[in-house]
Amino acid sequence: MKLAYYPGCSLKGTSFEYEVSLLKILGVLNIEIKEIPDWNCCGASAAHSINHNLSIALPARNLAIAENGGYESVLAPCAACSNRLKSADYELKTDDILKKKITDSLEMSYNAEMSINNMLEFLTGVIGKDKIKSMVKKPLAGLKVASYYGCLLVRPPKIMQFDDPENPVTMDELVALTGAEPVDYSFKTECCGAINSLSKPDVVMALTGNILYDIKKHGADLVVVACPLCHSNLDVRQREIERKYDEKIGLPVLFITELLGLSFGIDPNDLAIDGHMVAADRVLKKIGENK
Amino acid sequence: MKTVINEQNRRNFVSEVESMLHDKLAKCYQCGKCSAGCPVNFEMDYTPNQIIKMTELGMEDTVLNSKTIWLCVSCNTCSTRCPKGFEVTEIMDVLREIAEKKGIVSKVEKEVQMFHEVFLDNVKSNGRIFELELVGKYKLKTRHLFRDMFLAPKMLEKGKLKMHGEKISGLNQIAKIFKDFE
Numbered sequence: 001m002k003l004a005y006y007p008g009c010s011l012k013g014t015s016f017e018y019e020v021s022l023l024k025i026l027g028v029l030n031i032e033i034k035e036i037p038d039w040n041c042c043g044a045s046a047a048h049s050i051n052h053n054l055s056i057a058l059p060a061r062n063l064a065i066a067e068n069g070g071y072e073s074v075l076a077p078c079a080a081c082s083n084r085l086k087s088a089d090y091e092l093k094t095d096d097i098l099k100k101k102i103t104d105s106l107e108m109s110y111n112a113e114m115s116i117n118n119m120l121e122f123l124t125g126v127i128g129k130d131k132i133k134s135m136v137k138k139p140l141a142g143l144k145v146a147s148y149y150g151c152l153l154v155r156p157p158k159i160m161q162f163d164d165p166e167n168p169v170t171m172d173e174l175v176a177l178t179g180a181e182p183v184d185y186s187f188k189t190e191c192c193g194a195i196n197s198l199s200k201p202d203v204v205m206a207l208t209g210n211i212l213y214d215i216k217k218h219g220a221d222l223v224v225v226a227c228p229l230c231h232s233n234l235d236v237r238q239r240e241i242e243r244k245y246d247e248k249i250g251l252p253v254l255f256i257t258e259l260l261g262l263s264f265g266i267d268p269n270d271l272a273i274d275g276h277m278v279a280a281d282r283v284l285k286k287i288g289e290n291k
Numbered sequence: 292m293k294t295v296i297n298e299q300n301r302r303n304f305v306s307e308v309e310s311m312l313h314d315k316l317a318k319c320y321q322c323g324k325c326s327a328g329c330p331v332n333f334e335m336d337y338t339p340n341q342i343i344k345m346t347e348l349g350m351e352d353t354v355l356n357s358k359t360i361w362l363c364v365s366c367n368t369c370s371t372r373c374p375k376g377f378e379v380t381e382i383m384d385v386l387r388e389i390a391e392k393k394g395i396v397s398k399v400e401k402e403v404q405m406f407h408e409v410f411l412d413n414v415k416s417n418g419r420i421f422e423l424e425l426v427g428k429y430k431l432k433t434r435h436l437f438r439d440m441f442l443a444p445k446m447l448e449k450g451k452l453k454m455h456g457e458k459i460s461g462l463n464q465i466a467k468i469f470k471d472f473e
Contacts, residue, residue, distance in 0.1 A: 009420035014451045038461050040418040045365055046410035048384055050391040052311070053472040058414070061464060105471040106464065155367035156380070165371050191330040191366035198429060199402040200334075200362070201439065207330055236442060236451075275449050277442075 003126070004071035004114075005033040006062055008081035008228075009041050014236075015078075015228030017272035021257040022077055022119070024271055028264050029127060029135060033075055036066050042084040045195040057102045059088035063116075064108040073115045075122045077257075079227035080194075082118035083152040083160065089116055090159045118153050119226040119256065120170045121162055132177055137265035139179025140287050145259065146183040146220035147171035148211060150230040151191050165189065171224060171256055178263035185218040187211040192233040201237075208233045209241045212249050222252045222283050224259050231255065235277050252280035262287065301349025308346055311385045314378045316347040325369035325379045335359040339369055339379055346382065355390040359383075361400035402433050418465045421456025 011019040026033060039062050047055035063085060066074050076082035092099045093112045103110055117126060149168045157165040166189065172182035190211055193204030212234060215223055225231050235253040242249050253276060261271040268289055273280050309315060319340065326338035336358045337345065345354050354360065360383050369379035387404075390397070397404050409429045413420050430436050446452050459465070 009422070012457075013420070013422045013453050014446070016450065038418075038459050040459055040461070040465055041414045041420050043414060044410065044420075046407040047414075048365065049387050049407050050404075050411070051473065052384060052388060054411070054468070057468045057472050058465075061461075061468065101471070105467060151366040151368070155371050157371060189368075191364055191368065193330075194364045194366065195406070196362075196364055196403060198426065198439065199406040199433075200400075203331060203334055203362070206333075236446070240442075275451065277445060277449065 001073060001126075002071045003031070003033045004066040004069070004074045005035045006039055006042075006066070006074055006076040006081060006085065007035060008076065008078040010078055010228035010232075015231055015255075017275040018077060018228055018231070018255045018257065020270075020272040020275075021255055021261050024266055025257050025261045025264060028261075028266065029131065031127060034071075036062055036071075036074070037069070038065070042081045044080055044084065048084070048087075053098065053101075055084065056088045056091050056098060057105060059085045060092060060102050060110060061106055061108075063089060063092075063112075063114065064103070064106055064110045067110055067114055068108060071114060073117060073126060075117050075119070075126075077119040077122075077226070078229075079118060079150060079152040080229055082116060085116050086159055089114075118162065120153065120174070123174060123256070123260075124170055129173070129177060132174070132260065136178060136263045138263055138287070140259070140263050141179045143180040143283065143287060144183050144219055144221045145175045145180045146185055146215040146218065146223050147175055147188065147256075148215070148223050148225050148230060148234065149189050150225070150227050151189065151194070153226060154189060171226060174256060175224060175259065178259055180259070180263075183215070183218050183220040185214050185220070187214045192230050194229050194233070197229075197233055197237070204233055205237055205241050205244055208237055209245055212238065212241065212251055213245075213247070216249055216251060220251065221286065222254055222280065224254050224256045226256050238278050250278070250282075252276060252278050252283050254280065254283075262289070296349045298349075300351070304349050304351045305347060307389065308382070308385055311388070312378055312381055314381070316343060318375045318377045319343045319347075320375065322374065324372050324374065328368045328372050329363075330366060330368065331362045331364060334362050339363075339383075342386070343377070343379070343382060346386070354386055355393065355395050356398065358397070358399050360386045360390065361397050361403040402435075405429065405432050415465065415469050416458075417456055418459030418462050419457055421453075423452055423454065424456055
């Protein structure tokens with residue numbers, strides 16, 4: 001099966017750790033993906049917030065390039081990108097008038113026959129849990145890990161068609177495969193404030209603070225995510241949240257691909273774990289990685 | 292305050308919203324579940340269910356100038372939980388889009404609106420987001436030059452801030468998309 005890869009803007013910038021670790025583990029798993037040639041930004045929350053048609057047309061260009069290139073499946077590791085690609089695909093399937101307008105504008109055909117996967121769907125559906133389990137060379141026993149899903153992987157369920165929108169478990173199952181212990185807590189799918197990080201930082205810190213303090217209260221050593229925006233709010237803003245609420249958090253936030261990579265026995269430096277704002281030294285020490 | 296709404300104007304507004312929404316406002320029976328689960332309800336001037344009812348009543352100026360429509364982060368919790376399957380999240384998109392088209396600048400939440408605009412400008416000129424340029428232009432526009440600047444040195448040290456952006460080669464196609472749909 002030909003697998004297309006849509007990195008999106010964050011993975012080429014502030015969340016480069018996600019791409020580095022993702023490509024590393026796919027290499028180990030012997031899975032070949034090809035970046036969609038000349039891909040463009042999906043428009044993210046900005047497009048759908050103020051211009052609906054633009055929010056369908058921008059992702060549609062990427063989908064049409066992939067489909068016309070003979071790809072059967074698209075991996076979009078960023079939760080927001082996968083959400084926008086799936087939303088565009090859904091509308092193009094259900095709104096013939098808009099579809100015609102968009103394909104005419106792009107001067108490209110689109111039949112909506114590819115499967116579009118977020119990172120967790122790709123890992124469990126395309127690669128498979130058995131194959132992942134067989135690669136675990138260094139079980140992360142003793143490590144308590146909280147999986148934070150956020151909004152866009154699971155909502156809206158009508159379009160995402162992935163896991164339970166109120167109590168998703170896919171990432172927890174992947175955590176369990178690594179030998180680590182999944183931690184249950186209350187804020188798995190509560191919003192981190194997402195795109196308003198720059199425009200409403202106080203609101204974002206309140207929401208993200210609720211999530212981080214709840215995870216802390218439930219005894220986790222670290223958090224795993226599958227979304228660059230969630231990562232940015234939970235990791236980059238963490239020190240500021242500690243200062244604002246005058247209470248230490250100290251929770252490293254890793255991408256799920258990094259946690260899997262560690263369990264595969266990959267060197268933390270090759271997974272770009274030192275790229276995070278909250279150092280993961282204590283966690284690495286706990287699993288016997290001397291840094 | 293007494294608000295008098297012309298029935299014809301009310302109908303026009305309702306039909307504009309409903310045609311963009313592909314849903315009926317009357318579906319909502321005001322149970323308030325959307326507002327109970329909304330993560331940003333504490334900052335809003337009107338709760339999501341109030342926005343739906345006010346739209347149905349034709350209170351166009353009030354909803355288009357509300358803080359609520361710009362504070363909504365589209366987390367989709369409301370739509371997911373709505374017992375009537377009403378597109379609560381989508382109505383916020385629709386109202387923002389109408390406000391944007393009418394040139395209404397949010398008085399209190401103009402920074403959220405500006406962020407979306409600067410973001411799309413960045414997509415239009417590069418095809419992709421160049422984060423440093425996006426943040427710089429947003430800061431100039433909002434004049435919050437120093438907010439969050441303390442994060443920059445460490446982000447730079449960690450390799451999170453790229454100094455150069457990339458332009459895609461199909462920029463003419465992006466320009467056409469914007470021309471056709473903006």
